Amino acid sequence: MNLIDQAKRDGLISFSADGKYLYYTNHGNKRRNFDNPEEATQLDAYLQLRYHYGYGEQQIALFEPVQMGASTREADIVVFVDAGRAKPYLVVECKKPDTSGKEFVLAVDQAFSYAVASGARFAWITSGTTNEYYEVLSDAPRERSKNRLPNIPRAGENEPPVFKYAYKGLLSTDEAPTDAEPVQPYFELQKLSESELTRRFKLAHNTLWGGGELNPSDAFDELDKLIFCKIWDEKEPRRPNQPYAFQVYRNEDPEELLKRVKGIYEKGRKKAPEVFKADITLTAAKLRTVVGYLEGANLSASDLDSKGRAFETFLDSYFRGDFGQYFTPRAIVEFIVECLPFTHESLVLDTSCGSGGFLLYALDKVRKQADDFYHKERQAAEHYRHWHDFAEKNLYGIEISEQIARAAKMNMIIHDDGHTNVIAADGLLTDEELQRKSGNSGFRYGRFDFILTNPPFGSIVKQTEQAYLKNYQLGFKESDWKAAVTQPQAPRLTQSTEVLFMEQCHKFLQPGGVLAIVIPDGILTNSSLQYVRDELALRYRILVVVSLPQTAFTANGAGVKSSVLFLQKHPDEATEAQRQRQRELEQRLLREQNYHAQLAALDDAQRFAQRDWGAFLNAYPDLTPADLGLSVAAVRAVALPPAQRRLLEQTAEYRTWKKQLADGYTEQRQRLAEQLDEARQQALRHELLDYDIFMALAEDIGYDATGKPTGRNDLKELAPEINRFIDHHIHGTGSALFR
Incomplete structure (x- = not known):
């Protein structure tokens, strides 16, 4: 039960029928407009004082007048020493959740002025997302940093605590205590909603960026490191009431906090050296501010979808704004993953994985499959092993940008791991070069059961810039089949990345393996790319073609009309047999x-x-x-x-x-x-493509050109049918996909 439900049950508050107005039952049934976001912050602070800190109803005054010289101002909340309300003890200043840093500093000054004027010893300033606590010392009422506390005292305590968060303190993450439960000395980390996590990530990044003190790229890297430290600290075994290390302690010099966080980082980095290579470079003051945003969040226990979406939302807005990277929309990723019948034993690869969207959904699919085999609680070890072994040993990704690859690894860690086989490298290198560069022998040609990918569109690989163009058959000009004498193939001066990635994916797949790839429609329609289509028909069985709407990528910053292809790799002997049939067909036509x-x-x-x-x-x-x-x-x-x-x-x-x-x-x-x-094309279609192909047109995929939901998604209806179609043909070819 959450705090609001608990308070309604206990008769502390009520709401109007339309939810617009909030009533404080024990405070003159005071009515407040709950559409005002600041009111939600104040209600949360009030309920925390009652349930978390244990203050009695008679000790708490809402909207309390404070005499400020000749004028009277109104403090949001004042807590008194006892029920008689003779002596103020704590002043609470509440702000809306999206309060800016400058506005929050002004709120701190305002709270101090109320505390000094009323004689209160403590001040708590909160926006819900950001919380700061102070002891207002009579001999230094203007002091800020030295007066800062990790938390305010609970009811009955004379001194503020040394720290705020400890393992299994007051709360389970879902329930509020009842009045019969004793108030515990420390707080447990809390699960946060997707929107709240997103807000905190952005606040932390903006703090590090500082309007230009760090460039956005460096700020993102530093935030990545701190999120990594936070997760690693949560995983550290602890006794009940033992404090977490990733938090601010009372009277602690920021340099001590920096030293402790660096210790967490080094410990985690030893066990995951491929994630981060650079040291933490933040100043102690910057780090302390970011720790304040993240210290109370339980990233490990927060709902997987919520924390994953929060990080991905932050990633998407950040990279799109600063790097021009356009990641695959969630609806398309979800559709492709749902269409493919892979299991925890399948080897899955994304050759241009970006922030890891396909890998994360593949992991989530296998995690849900574990629910069908094992009970999450009674068979927790087997359930965990089922999906975690897949994440650790069977899930692979390649991303050319080192920073985005690191973000993908962090994304996987936030989703409970699977980052081990994500590497930063050019996805068009040979498998031997990829293994040598990454030290990971898993990137071998002919090994993978499924490849899910959205390669970069429109980029051109030049022979003069990338020598590997000669490693690809599609990097050479096609021979004229009508020529009387066969001429040696000449190398192309350029080739598009999406064409090369299609050939690279073929190399990585095992015979019978399935490729799901997003491609620009030009590959399917341009007459100049007929040679590419011919080569695909020789190497693959074309399973499914799904045409996406023109607006599929518009909201993500790209407007190329695209389709999704599902292709099954022929064994080499089958491809050679097809090639021989094609040559015979061509000679017959010439005659x-x-x-x-x-x-x-x-x-x-x-x-x-x-x-x-x-x-x-x-x-x-x-x-x-x-x-x-x-x-x-x-x-x-x-x-x-x-x-x-x-x-x-x-x-x-x-x-x-x-x-x-x-x-x-x-x-x-x-x-x-x-x-x-x-x-020739008619003959090839008739004689070589003499099998069923599932073709579909998706007119609406859940969002419009601006990204706004439309309420309809053709892909959700298509996915189960395509899954059955692909599953049938995979089983019908005798492939070794299901070992």
Whole structure:
């Protein structure tokens, strides 16, 4: 039961039927507009004073007048020493959750002024997200840093505590105490909502950034390190009431806190050296502020979806704003993962994993599968091993940006791990280079059961910049199948990244493995990319094609029309057999169409036409043979002396006529080649793609171009059908996907 429900049950508060107004029952039934966000902060502070700190109802005054010289001001909450309310003890100043740093400093000054004027010993300033506690010393009423406390005293305590948070203190994370329960000395860490976690991450980042003191990239790195320290500290075994290390202690020099947090970091880094290589570089003052935002949150126990979405929301807004990175929308990631029938035994890879969206959803899918096999509580060890072994041993990711790769690892750690096999490297390197660069032997060609990926679109790999272009067959120009003599393939000067990633994914898959990939529609429609489609048809069985709406990526900053392909890798021998069938089909078409003979006939016709001087002169009647010093008989007999032929060929009219003549024959050759190419494509579709392909058009995928929910998602309806379709064909091919 949460605090508000507990308070309503106990008769401390009530709400209007529409929830707009809040009534404090024991304070004159005072009515407050609950649409005002500051009122929610004040209610939370009031209920904490009652239930967490143990102060009696008669000790607490709401909206209490405070005499400030000649004027009277109103303090949000004043707590008195006893029920007689003779002597103020604590002043509470409440602000809305999104209060800025400067506004919060002003709130601290305001609380101090109330405390000094009323004679209160302590001050608590809260926005819900941010809390600061002070002892207002009579000999130093303007002092701030030295007067700061980790917490205010509980009822009956004479002195403030040395620390606030300890293992199994007052609260379980879900329930408030009843009046019959004793008030415990310390607080337990609390689960936070997605919105609250997101807010705290952003506040912490803005503090580190400091409006330019650190660049946003460095600030993000430092925040990553501190989140890592927070999680690592939570995992440290503790006795009841033993304090957490990641928090501010009473009368502690910020340098001591910095030293303690660095100790946590070093301990964690030894067990996960691949996550962070650089030291913490923050000042003690900056670190203390960020610890204040995060110290009370239980990142380990917070709902997996909530904390994951909070971190991803922060990641997405940060990277999109500062790096121009466009991550795959959640609806598309969820759809692709739901379509694929992988299990905890499957090896899963994302060759361009970004912040880890596909990996996280794959992990969550296996975690949910564990629910079908084991009871979460009675078989906790087996349940944990089922999904955690998958996360540790079967889940792999490659990301070219070291910083985004580190963010992906942190994302995995926040989701209860699975970061071990996420590496920072160019996903187009060979498997040997990836293993050498990362020290991870798991990145081997022909090993993975499933690949889920959204490769970068539109980037161009140049041969002069990246020597690895020669490692890809699609890095070479395609041979003209119609040529009479096969020519060696020439290397391309450039190739798009999405095309190379499709070939790289093929290399990583085992025979029978399945690739789910987001691609720009140009690969499916552009005539210049027919060679790519031909190669895909030889290497894969095309299982599913789902066309996404034009707006699928607009809200994430990209507007390319895209589709999702699901492809199953043929064994090498099957691909070679397909390739041989294709060659035989092509030779048959060349013979049936008598293509080379037709080309030769066109060549002969062009040569004869270019010697038909009579046709030339007929095309230019104003240009007579006499003008050129030629006899009509010589022209008609096509018996021009060499000197006169050169004279004729030097005229502008002749050059124009010859070009027009050549263009006409070139057009005939192109038309002949296009007709033959079309006949080839029809034959290939009929003879090589003679199987069912699941094709679908998703018109609405849950959000519009601005990211606003639409209330409809075609992908949710398609996913179960596609899953059954893919599962059927996987089992029907005898692949080794389910070991």
